[in-house]
Amino acid sequence: MMIDYSDLSDEDYEKILEPFEEETKKYLEKIAYDYVTYYLAMAFKYKVLENDCDILPHINAALDDIGYINEKINLKVSTIKKMLKQKYGLTIKNESPLEIVDTKKEDQR
Helix, strand or coil, X not given: CCCCHHHCCHHHHHHHHHXXXXXXXHHHHHHHHHHHHHHHHHHHHCCCCXXXXXXXXXXXXXXXXXXXXXXXXXXXXXXXXXXXXXXXXXXXXXXXXXXXXXXXXXHHC
């Protein structure tokens, strides 16, 4: 469901935005833990861990990689569309402006 935010008060906007931000933060934390542990395992495997370095710089380096993901990886919209449909039952009907529909609800009509 797409929302026109122009008519919302700041309070109403925050009520909508806060749960979204909380959910995405939880998911990012999960991804971050998975990536940092993978990063450390690969650094160990390829013998690139510095002997005199604490763990925090390695964690920060891994998190920096996540921060630069858009510079390192060219995500394909077609793959995102496929995954969105498979994982969440959502279909992108229009890319610009973005329009997403719930495929399950459309099928029930």
